[in-house]
Amino acid sequence: xxxxxxxxxxxxxxxxxxxxxxxxxxxxxxxxxxxxxxxxxxxxxxxxxxxxxxxxxxxxxxxxxxxxxxxxxxxxxxxxxxxx
Amino acid sequence: xxxxxxxxxxxxxxxxxxxxxxxxxxxxxxxxxxxxxxxxxxxxxxxxxxxxxxxxxxxxxxxxxxxxxxxxxxxxxxxxxxxxxxxxxxxxxxxxxxxxxxxxxxxxxxxxxxxxxxxxxxxxxxxxxxxxxxxxxxx
Numbered sequence: 001x002x003x004x005x006x007x008x009x010x011x012x013x014x015x016x017x018x019x020x021x022x023x024x025x026x027x028x029x030x031x032x033x034x035x036x037x038x039x040x041x042x043x044x045x046x047x048x049x050x051x052x053x054x055x056x057x058x059x060x061x062x063x064x065x066x067x068x069x070x071x072x073x074x075x076x077x078x079x080x081x082x083x084x
Numbered sequence: 085x086x087x088x089x090x091x092x093x094x095x096x097x098x099x100x101x102x103x104x105x106x107x108x109x110x111x112x113x114x115x116x117x118x119x120x121x122x123x124x125x126x127x128x129x130x131x132x133x134x135x136x137x138x139x140x141x142x143x144x145x146x147x148x149x150x151x152x153x154x155x156x157x158x159x160x161x162x163x164x165x166x167x168x169x170x171x172x173x174x175x176x177x178x179x180x181x182x183x184x185x186x187x188x189x190x191x192x193x194x195x196x197x198x199x200x201x202x203x204x205x206x207x208x209x210x211x212x213x214x215x216x217x218x219x220x221x222x223x
Contacts, residue, residue, distance in 0.1 A: 042122060051100055057149070060150075070093070
């Protein structure tokens with residue numbers, strides 16, 4: 001584990017230390033958890049970019065209603081299972 | 085802070101990417117935007133990949149590259165999850181009691197077990213009272 005030097009505004013450090021005290025943990029442990037949570041959180045820019053790529057990929061498809069096609073697919077799977 | 089949890093099935097996810105001829109596009113897309121804004125937690129099941137892949141291959145004739153791009157985008161938006169043991173049990177019970185396919189029941193089971201709402205436009209899930217339409221998922 002490496003040690004890093006970071007700059008934090010006084011008021012933010014006070015809030016961190018208060019939370020650390022309430023939770024009975026340490027600054028380092030608290031900040032590690034906060035960093036992990038931030039890394040695991042959804043990235044709005046990446047999400048919107050992915051949605052855009054998905055739309056572009058099937059932009060040429062014609063009109064259909066996804067609900068009806070998914071239901072038809074589920075019905076077909078169900079019918080096939082009942083025939084077995 | 086605990087955020088509301090929304091489970092989406094394949095019928096809603098596909099509307100994130102496709103609009104022509106679709107109903108409820110705006111509310112379906114509002115769900116993914118709410119997730120991007122961290123207003124909700126979102127769950128996508130791994131079986132959504134197979135359901136969307138099936139429809140794109142067999143029903144609308146999309147090409148392999150297009151299908152792969154859509155499914156790649158889906159997994160980048162929200163990493164799909166598999167059912168836990170208790171969720172599998174609940175899915176089996178719901179499928180048996182409500183006359184649903186296990187696939188459909190799986191979505192409802194995850195929503196029930198995780199304390200969330202299932203957003204769907206599947207008439208069978210809606211008729212069974214196990215899901216809500218996309219426009220009601222964020223209410």
